[in-house]
Amino acid sequence: MPIGVLGWMLVYHNGAVTEADAHRVAEGSVGFIWMENPDVATVETVLRETYQCHPLVVDDCLHMDQRPKVDVYPDHAYLPFYVLADRGRLLEIAIVIGSNFVICISKEHVPFLADLRKEFLRSPNRMNSSGIILYHILDACVHGYLDYVDRIEARINDLENRLIEDPYVSIAETVFRMKRRLHKLRKIFSGERDLMTVLRHSDFPYTAEESSVYLGDVYDHLNRVVEEIDTFRDTITGLIDMQTNIKGDRMNATIKTLTVVSMFFLPASFIVGLYGINVKGVPEYRWSWGYGWVWGWIIVSTVSMWWYFKKKKWF
Numbered sequence: 445m446p447i448g449v450l451g452w453m454l455v456y457h458n459g460a461v462t463e464a465d466a467h468r469v470a471e472g473s474v475g476f477i478w479m480e481n482p483d484v485a486t487v488e489t490v491l492r493e494t495y496q497c498h499p500l501v502v503d504d505c506l507h508m509d510q511r512p513k514v515d516v517y518p519d520h521a522y523l524p525f526y527v528l529a530d531r532g533r534l535l536e537i538a539i540v541i542g543s544n545f546v547i548c549i550s551k552e553h554v555p556f557l558a559d560l561r562k563e564f565l566r567s568p569n570r571m572n573s574s575g576i577i578l579y580h581i582l583d584a585c586v587h588g589y590l591d592y593v594d595r596i597e598a599r600i601n602d603l604e605n606r607l608i609e610d611p612y613v614s615i616a617e618t619v620f621r622m623k624r625r626l627h628k629l630r631k632i633f634s635g636e637r638d639l640m641t642v643l644r645h646s647d648f649p650y651t652a653e654e655s656s657v658y659l660g661d662v663y664d665h666l667n668r669v670v671e672e673i674d675t676f677r678d679t680i681t682g683l684i685d686m687q688t689n690i691k692g693d694r695m696n697a698t699i700k701t702l703t704v705v706s707m708f709f710l711p712a713s714f715i716v717g718l719y720g721i722n723v724k725g726v727p728e729y730r731w732s733w734g735y736g737w738v739w740g741w742i743i744v745s746t747v748s749m750w751w752y753f754k755k756k757k758w759f
Contacts, residue, residue, distance in 0.1 A: 575655030
């Protein structure tokens with residue numbers, strides 16, 4: 445049965461990979477089928493009729509939005525996995541794996557699957573088992589996570605630098621949006637990490653010892669992603685506290701400066717006020733050096749305060 449322009453099938457046999465229409469793969473061969481936004485009839489035909497998949501698998505592939513899990517049936521297994529599309533949007537890929545076939549279904553175009561197709565045609569031995577095909581799919585997904593995590597780290601560093609330069613910049617909306625986003629990503633990625641634990645286990649029938657080693661590498665990368673996201677969640681939560689603290693420090697510095705400046709004028713205000721009182725008998729009023737005396741008193745008291753503040757390291 446032809447899959448059409450929105451899908452393809454590759455068949456590995458005796459060290460060679462060829463393209464074919466969707467059919468039941470014979471023993472000794474390995475098949476890889478990809479379907480992009482297929483209609484209900486195509487999914488029913490390929491999964492239910494051609495590969496005799498369980499009705500629950502067919503239903504899950506028709507109605508996506510599943511949490512990461514592994515459902516194992518007598519001759520196949522179903523696992524949903526997620527790829528990061530544009531702007532960090534999560535796109536589900538429904539994967540059905542058997543002893544000699546892998547079927548991928550997505551609602552949208554997934555660029556790395558087209559790249560895998562070219563890679564398998566160029567290097568046939570990269571799809572010599574269903575477990576190895578599964579590894580290449582999951583590895584490509586997780587490498588996308590690593591790239592996204594690096595972009596998040598750069599974004600957080602940029603926010604920190606902006607806060608240091610201007611603590612009054614508005615970041616609250618960005619921070620809370622990132623926090624919600626990271627919470628959703630962590631929920632999915634931690635579920636996928638648990639999924640990888642199942643795939644690496646010896647009881648899972650479709651990952652041989654060789655592919656299990658490769659899946660362990662994917663697990664390590666996924667574990668790193670989850671740990672990085674946990675760190676980012678704590679960091680962005682601290683950005684608001686950081687902004688509040690920087691604002692407080694700058695406000696304290698401003699108040700301290702204003703206080704010191706006002707203190708310099710306090711002696712002058714006192715002296716001027718003292719000689720400005722309307723009382724007869726002040727000796728300096730009739731003294732020819734009275735004006736200079738007042739200025740000298742003001743200068744000496746101001747310099748003395750400056751020396752005292754400097755000694756106390758108040759500025």
